[in-house]
Amino acid sequence: MIPDAAIRPAQNAEAGKASLFNRLFPVNRDLAIKSIFGVWGAYFVFATSRFLYVEQANPDALFVQRILMTSICITLTWLLYRLLIAVRSSGMGAAIFMLTLPTVILANYIAILDQIVFDHQAALFDFSYLFDPVDFTSFDWAYILDEAFTRYFILAGWGALYLALSHSKDVQRMMAHSRQLERVNRESELRALRYQLNPHFVFNALNSVSSLIIDRQNEQAEKLVDDLADYMRAVLTGGADDMITVEEEIAQQVRYLDIERMRFPERLHYFVDIDPDANGWSIPALIIQPLIENAVKFGVSGADQLLNIFISAQVEGDRLRISVANDGRVKILDGQTHDSSIGTGTGLSNIQNRLRALYGQNASLLLANSKDGMAIATIVLPDPSLIFEDI
Incomplete structure (x- = not known):
């Protein structure tokens, strides 16, 4: 085992290095380093490659001088970088100003240093001439102006590239943050919508248990409590926007109907017709629970009559249609749906809100009446790939 005393110096050195780069x-940081060194690295390679077709005296010393000059250019470009980030909160106008007058000054300074460095036939690694007094009268000012013009466009080009890339990065960062907030809000909404179902169901199921106890059907009440516990365990173990297969969803609803049949053994009948192609289709958990709950609540509890519930699921092209039909009629008055067997309010709103949160406008809930006196609620879902996802 390596002692902490041996690890700590290495960690401190690494932290100090990171801190230095953070200050510079x-x-x-990555964008600035890569772009600055990339631009002047490419310039260095291009300038150095001239020895392949132009004969040069003392090429070794000239190579070292080019390294020195490239280092100076990198340093002054870093200075321009600091100027640009200093005015980044002042708007685009301040950034453009930094790419004009200050950049022209830096370009002229580079050109003068270039004249000083390459105007000396220095020996290898001899930089003593840099400390000699500068004789400006001996400068070739025409060369300096031409060189300043070239260096200005390199600096201005780098500055424009940096501003464009940094703006693009900022936009991407804001979009990622916006998507994250949207995802968190959607998950919170879905969690609230899903948990909204559970108290409603528990209330109805406990009423069933209470009725059995009042009728002194203790054995059935005990079995109902056990079935209810198993059902609630399956319901509550999923996530807020948990997706399950059609087969799993139908199995949960059949379990719920079996629980309710213990209360109404003679009056509740249900039938299931599932297309084999639909069994593996992913759908939101408990998406048809409110339809079945309301059918039982308003159909069986509301009158002393037989209630038939039909559950079906078919794949039609790239759509899945899940229907819950039961005895009753749907009445539509003033754009609002009223139904004695399907129910209104929380259940249907819950389904619509969950579909909207998951699929946008790609899913729908439809209510209709059949010719044989059945109220039909149909949920139409698109392919699971159309669920909102964070890209």
Whole structure:
């Protein structure tokens, strides 16, 4: 085992190195480093490659001088970088100003240093001439102006590239943050919508248990409590926007109907017709629970009559249709749905809100009446790939 005393110096050195880079490049560090060294690295390679077709005296010393000059250019470009980030909160106008007058000054300074460095036939690694007094009268000012013009466009081009890339990075960062907030809000909404179902169901199921106890059907009440516990365990173990297969969803609803049949053994009948192609289709958990709950609540509890519930699921092209039909009629008055067997309010709103949160406008809940006196609620779902996802 390596002692902490041996690890700590290495960690401190690494932290110090990271801290130094953070101080030198406080904003868009990777982008700034890569772009600055990339631009002047490419310039260095291009300038150095001239020895392949132009004969040069003392090429070793000239190579070292080019390294020195490239280092100076990198340093002054870093200075321009600091100027740009200093005015980044002042708007685009301040950034454009930094790419004009200050950049022209830096370009002229580079050109003068270039004249000083390459105007000396220095020996290898001899930089003593840098400390000699500068004789400006001996400068070739025409060369300096031409060189300043070239260096200005390199600096301005780098500055424009950096501003464009940093703006794009900022936009991407804001979009990622926005998507994250949207995802968190959607998950919270889905969690609230899903948990909204559970108290409603528990209330109805406990009423069933209470009725059995009042009728002194203790054995059935005990079995109902056990079945209810198993059902609630399956319901509550999923996530807020948990997706399950059609087969699993139908199995949960059949379990619920079996629980209710213990209360109404002679009056509740249900039938299930599932297309084999639909069994593996992913759908939101408990999406048809409110339809079945309301059918039982308003159909069986509301009158002393037989209630038939039909559950079906078919794949039609790239759509899945899940229908819950039961005895009753749907009445539509003033754009609002009223039904004695399907129910209104929380249940249907819950389904619509969950579909909207998961699929946008790609899913729908439809209510209709059949010719044989059945109220039909149909949920139409698109392919699971159309669920909202964070890209």
